[in-house]
Amino acid sequence: MGLLSQGSPLSWEETKRHADHVRRHGILQFLHIYHAVKERHKDVLKWGDEVEYMLVSFDHQNKKARVVLNGEEILEALQEKGERKNPNHPTLWRPEYGSYMIEGTPGQPYGGTMSEFNTVEDNMRKRRQEASSLLKENEALCTITSFPRLGCPGFTVPDYKPTPVEGGASKSLFFPDEAINKHPRFSTLTRNIRHRRGEKVVINVPIFKDKNTPFPFIETFPQDDEATQAAQPNHIYMDAMGFGMGNCCLQVTFQACSISEARYLYDQLATICPIVMALSASSPFYRGYVSDIDCRWGVISASVDDRTREERGLEPLKNNSYRISKSRYDSIDSYLSKCGEKYNDIDLTKDKEIYERLLKEGIDHLLAQHIAHLFIRDPLTLFEEKIHLDDANESDHFENIQSTNWQTMRFKPPPPNSDIGWRVEFRPMEVQLTDFENSAYVVFVVLLTRVILSYKLDFLIPLSKVDENMKVAQKRDAVLHGLFYFRKDICKGGTAVVDGCSTAQNGTETDTEEFTLMSIDTIINGKEGAFPGLIPILNSYLENMEVDVDTRCSILNYLKLIKKRASGELMTAARWMREFVSKHPDYKQDSVITDEINYSLLWECNKIANELSECPELLGSGFKKAKYSGNKTGSSS
Incomplete structure (x- = not known):
């Protein structure tokens, strides 16, 4: 969730008064870091994943599943038992936005050897077992992207009512403030986004729109004019940060060997983001309804959109400096490497004063405009104790802006005075039900970075086309029906590293267009005469590497899952959930997720996650390791 400072949070009006101070000193802090480590080379590959979890309670008698608002206590117990006693503990635990959420990561980053891939799933299993051991009877640790009845009456344990009129952080009609993590950062973010x-x-x-869904589908909110005006016909309306940041995801961070390698990876992976997001789609339900989207991205983007009416272009600029085309949670707006420069076709709004300052300090145009673009945003949280800092040795003001630009990729300079290198974070993936699936997606992305660097692959296309891909990726069944812009020749200048990798002849393109529309099946699995496919390229890479038998077997199993999800042979979690609901005896083909449907779905998800139930439509067969039971939820009556 980014920077977690401690102290006394300031109101929006107080934070606003210090915004220029934070930006000015944030840039000074970045410059100190940049000049100290810009020449740093030969950092070894390190990487790690982040899995976000929900705490869910099952009421078997009344057939209800609800989120449990005790994440802080669970987190405290996990940290006390783990990292505080042993700095080398294999897992680390961190808070997340929802008080029903926690985040788990490996205790130490993974290294660059191939055998590391064979430890990812075991570590994820440790996390699940560790946290599950602290739960009460009939509680479970779930890796679901969105809780289907989030915001419905009685969705929390204990049961709290929203407070739309009384003073509070979100003033939501649906989402009570008690469902927000008690750390002051989270409620302050919520309140200040709304105030700004x-x-x-x-x-x-x-x-x-199902057979019995009212058409037009219109919600009315007689006690709330703001909601009545904001809610659109045939849409599910939500009004709080919790509906986005209260979802779970799966992320991977890589340490590159140098700043230039980090920038190259940032660009190449940016084009992969929509593809992997569609492949990992797992969030079709919102506020108790079946939606027509499969991914959370647009929901979370809108949930933290702090732009004023002027910045959104709805009113003339008067009190604000810029028109801003996107929420601060969205896809990237500029490539960072020299090879990406010609594909930067999005109009980039930037702070010109900051941009000029960075150029004078010797920072190149591409990196300068990236930072100057991030810094058009205001700080959203500020703590009284953290206003005046030592810019040469601290980076809180830089991180204040950096960590609240939640984009598909994040370029991460090293912290001051640390042995950590230049990093990039891959952020668009939806979390999966099982540790096996989450491991598969993580290994696929990490392995892809190795292949990109080894083969010097080039996935770059105009950034506006990546934005279009992001929109397509969120649609229902995008894996099966979506078409995505993708580069035809990914082996720069026709260097064929695997059969069919280049569509070029004698080093020249056979077509004047560098990219074309492809299905995810073609992008991932390849199509003869058209595109080699990412999985065949990864397999070619593996054949040339020394890999022990167990690791090779694990990697091939992971790639097999990705391959079959891309081809449609296996369902995405979103498709499987839709089919489960459509067949439920309580479903009336009216797009409504009742308490009983929600209970049945999440109970089945929990059984699948703990390998107590087979799900060949989702997982196929022959993938899984030996069974274990990490839950304490008893049995359904």
């Missing part, structure tokens, strides 16, 4: 924007956030998700 000048109104509550507005999230409208298209509803899935």
